[in-house]
Amino acid sequence: MKRISCEVVAVGTELLLGQIIDTNSSWIGEQLALSGIDSFFQTKVGDNPERIKSVLSQAVDRSDYVIVCGGLGPTQDDLTRDMIAELMGVELRLNEDLVEKITAMFSGRNRTMPKNNLRQAMVPEGAEALPVMPGTAPGLKAQLNGTTIYAVPGVPWEMKQMVTSCILPDIRTETGLTSIIRSKTLRTWGDSESGLAEKLSSDIERLDEEGTATIAFLASGVEGLKIRITAKGDSEESVNEILEAEAERVASTIGNEIIFSRNDQSMEATIIELCRRQGLSLGLAESMTGGLIASRITSQPGSSDVFKGGIIPYSSDIKQRILNVSKGPVVSKAAVEQMAKGACDILNCDVSVAVSGNAGPTATEDEVGRVWMATSVDGLLESFTVKWPFDRERVRQFTTISVLNALRLRLYSRQ
């Protein structure tokens, strides 16, 4: 099958200056992939005539389709229309239909139309306006050296409507694309990207040969590694069947223990699900993470079904008074286990996690990055320590996910 490629160009100096993050290109890229259209390049360029033309003509040379985002507004800075016309070697003409539509848009909102909005009704000769126009900026479709250029506004909701309801169906119809692409994401914690790649190398090779699906690793920092399986097919059913079978194979290769979710759900959602299924209530005693674990748990709708509450004993005297921690070093196996037990006692809950450590930046009696973590399940305590080589925020983040993962493994083996 012929592979169709579509390239995205985002126009706007504000994108280069980082004043606005270009989420449009990413979104379009995702939609193209799901439609079975390849996308090899995405370029951002400022509001400069020569540079816009050079980027557009390069895109036209190397891709079957080009989607240009932005630069369709009413001001002199908005150059996309003019540059497409220049590249085509034609004039811009006032399109009376568009004048009417734009005027109607303004009067419908009880606003008078500023004169320069009529610039938006200009269309390069031989090009056409897109039939879908959610805002006051019309989209364009133009031909240049055998490549189709679509121009859409940079306003995300306007752009999205044009791409979804007009451009993607247009490309699929023109090119006879009928297949669909779906993916399934397994989330893992506890192995490195290279470690997982090594374990899955024969599966990846097999899939490379079979061509039925692909496996990709997405490093997600503190959130672990995602394994994304993607398959293409003619129907939802056939694609889902492939995805389920491959997910099963991946799981049996790397082991179920390392996978905390098979449907892209977060670690905290997994913990809540495990507690709910086993009828367990959850409590926390977090010193160093200082509410981070609790805030992740409570970010989940329905967390109140299992989460009773937490104690944040930031100062030592609160550890002692409320959680019955003995006097002595608070970053220690003894203290963190007493915290986990104390949390179960005072919060009257079945399982708990506890954290005590020094996140930095200043060393105290404890070195920076030293953390003790404990879990209590069925009255049995387990604890471990790590010395993180990170900055304060990442020490807190990595501790949060690590201790939740430790609890997950205990609940998992309890089922």
Add this chain to the structure above:
Amino acid sequence: MKRISCEVVAVGTELLLGQIIDTNSSWIGEQLALSGIDSFFQTKVGDNPERIKSVLSQAVDRSDYVIVCGGLGPTQDDLTRDMIAELMGVELRLNEDLVEKITAMFSGRNRTMPKNNLRQAMVPEGAEALPVMPGTAPGLKAQLNGTTIYAVPGVPWEMKQMVTSCILPDIRTETGLTSIIRSKTLRTWGDSESGLAEKLSSDIERLDEEGTATIAFLASGVEGLKIRITAKGDSEESVNEILEAEAERVASTIGNEIIFSRNDQSMEATIIELCRRQGLSLGLAESMTGGLIASRITSQPGSSDVFKGGIIPYSSDIKQRILNVSKGPVVSKAAVEQMAKGACDILNCDVSVAVSGNAGPTATEDEVGRVWMATSVDGLLESFTVKWPFDRERVRQFTTISVLNALRLRLYSRQ
């Protein structure tokens, strides 16, 4: 003055597929602008050897500097090192210093290093490793046809450290850039962008004429509105003088109460500073926000100077048992004031904030979005209620910033 241009290339198929949004390029673009370096193009390209080479060689042709982001990981997909070597026409060599550093990184985290991580210690002949290496991926600096290429990992925090502490100073030194651009950010809470713009319109007009500085508004959602004043000059002193004078004018126009920080610091940092200056200890009782307030407070280095701890009484019985809340509705003026008082009592602290509400998505006896908030200062309780029209996460976020702002205003008037 010669204008220096630096182009950004982001490498990774996941960027084109929209699985990850490329925030790196935007961030780098912003830093370049603040350093007085022009940036005309930003390109995303997938993990494909030929396409990476074509994008890199084009970037080298048209820019003085190129920063390549991503593709420095340990897997076969990570092609940046190899493609730079190919373009330079040299071999990759194993760098023993890097081997040592990478090995140490893994052993520090109690993990065994997979063999293929040694790929990251390969450096093109004639290129050098960047001296700053926050993670396991070394950055590179290479020369190609008179242009300098910097390669940095795609992991944001690793990339940021390399760009800030190494690449930007390097470019400025090499090119003799001495003019500096600085900005000062006032952070506000409680007025709209159009409201502030109206109040500041005559200042903005005056600056447009004088050309000494610019004022920009950055809407930051739940974090309020930032007012950014930017000025350019030959010395830190002259630029800072302009910034201070303009900040003073802005503050006297919009009023000091609305400004929670004059140096871009967060609401929680402001609270800690106010408590520290007044010798007050702080405690929390947060039900609906469930640790979000505490996690923001404890994200600040030195928060342990003032923050004693918090109670997260997610279930009603914990509100009653630990915080002495009376039986009855927990989302109420009475309950939230008892929570604030109970927090001061059990945590033995001078001031406290308390939150109780329903963040949704399901209505209980309390409507979705209904929140009661209280503060206790010098034993005096104040409380207020809001019905947010938002989703769960934004209800939690807006509540957090609102109650902290309420405490700020009380501490501010107490000074």
